[in-house]
Amino acid sequence: xxxxxxxxxxxxxxxxxxxxxxxxxxxxxxxxxxxxxxxxxxxxxxxxxxxxxxxxxxxxxxxxxxxxxxxxxxxxxxxxxxxxxxxxxxxxxxxxxxxxxxxxxxxxxxxxxxxxxxxxxxxxxxxxxxxxxxxxxxxxxxxxxxxxxxxxxxxxxxxxxxxxxxxxxxxxxxxxxxxxxxxxxxxxxxxxxxxxxxxxxxxxxxxxxxxxxxxxxxxxxxxxxxxxxxxxxxxxxxxx
Numbered sequence: 001x002x003x004x005x006x007x008x009x010x011x012x013x014x015x016x017x018x019x020x021x022x023x024x025x026x027x028x029x030x031x032x033x034x035x036x037x038x039x040x041x042x043x044x045x046x047x048x049x050x051x052x053x054x055x056x057x058x059x060x061x062x063x064x065x066x067x068x069x070x071x072x073x074x075x076x077x078x079x080x081x082x083x084x085x086x087x088x089x090x091x092x093x094x095x096x097x098x099x100x101x102x103x104x105x106x107x108x109x110x111x112x113x114x115x116x117x118x119x120x121x122x123x124x125x126x127x128x129x130x131x132x133x134x135x136x137x138x139x140x141x142x143x144x145x146x147x148x149x150x151x152x153x154x155x156x157x158x159x160x161x162x163x164x165x166x167x168x169x170x171x172x173x174x175x176x177x178x179x180x181x182x183x184x185x186x187x188x189x190x191x192x193x194x195x196x197x198x199x200x201x202x203x204x205x206x207x208x209x210x211x212x213x214x215x216x217x218x219x220x221x222x223x224x225x226x227x228x229x230x231x232x233x234x235x236x237x238x239x240x
Contacts, residue, residue, distance in 0.1 A: 010034035012237050015169065016177040016230075017041075017187060024230045031234050035177075038167060040186035043136065043160050045075040052079050054157055059084040064131040066122070068115055068143060070095045072134040075159040077102045089122055089131070091115070093225030113223050114203055115143040119150075128152055138162040138182050140205055166190040173197055175237070177229060181209040188213040200233055 011032040017040045028035050055076055058065075065086045067073050073095060080102075088103055090096045092111045100108060110121035119142075122128055130153040133144055137158050144154040164186035176193075177200045178184050184206060192214075193199075199218045201207040207220045221232050 012174040013171060014175045014177065014233060015171070015173045017183040018177070018179045018226070020226055020230065024226060028230060028234055031238060033234060033237055035230075036171070036173075038169065040165060040167065040183045041180065042163050042165055043071045044163065045071075045078065045160050046137075046158060047079075051157065051159060055079040055159070056081075058086075058132060058157075062086070064089065064109075064122075064128055066118070066131050066133045066143065067091065067095055067099055068118070068133075068139070069136055069160075070098050071136060071160045073098045073102070076134050089118055091118060091224050093223065093228070095224065115140065116146075119143055119146045122147065122152065123150060130155065132157065134159050136160045136162050138180075140181075142205075164189070175200060175233060177233060178202070178206055178210060179226075179229070181206050184209040184213065198236065200229060200236075202229060 009032060014033055014035045016035050016037050019037055019039060025035055056079060059080055059082055062085045065088045067088065067090045083103060086103065086107060087109045088099055088107050089109055090099050090111050092113050096108065096111045112118035112121050131147065133154050133156045135156060135158055144156065147154050162182045164182060166186045166189045168190050172194055175198045179202050193216055195216060197216055199210055199216050201210055201218055201220045202224060204220060207218050210218050219232065219236060221229050
């Protein structure tokens with residue numbers, strides 16, 4: 001791998017609205033892509049006595065659990081003193097990785113790249129009557145509504161809150177990366193874009209949110225991972 005002094009001069013300037021690992025920044029820099037990190041949201045675990053008590057009560061039961069966010073996994077794990085016997089359905093990427101670290105690979109019944117595919121995996125089990133959905137206060141409706149419509153009861157527990165932290169951006173970036181509708185709302189509450197800025201989005205809901213604010217080109221990734229997103233950014237600009 002190239003060291004910092006051997007990096008090619010940056011040809012493209014990208015803004016990422018969520019923290020990345022250093023390796024992802026280096027891979028982009030090797031392709032003459034400089035990425036600035038400016039988070040537009042932050043999350044806070046909800047640690048009320050009621051929430052903590054409910055998580056610990058679930059830990060003593062054999063239940064079907066759904067995670068669609070790494071923040072939800074982290075919030076729940078912090079309240080567990082034992083490793084529960086849960087059957088876990090998880091979005092892929094970092095969410096799955098963090099779930100495996102604590103619960104173990106055998107606890108993961110199915111993973112998928114998005115909520116639509118994950119509901120299909122749950123249906124295909126054939127014997128699921130109820131799930132516990134650990135989520136944030138800005139969770140999307142698709143997964144619980146689809147499960148309920150197909151006679152699978154959903155018990156939701158909101159374990160973290162998403163807080164917008166808008167900032168004014170002065171740089172004219174070649175591309176901006178969004179990982180959630182909340183980040184898009186936060187960004188556009190303070191900023192407008194040049195028409196030639198390309199936007200990169202995870203999932204159709206985030207893309208729809210972006211398109212409600214501007215008519216710029218949006219490239220959508222169906223995979224939830226940061227690595228796949230940055231690989232997509234690199235691939236796009238390499239083709240130019």
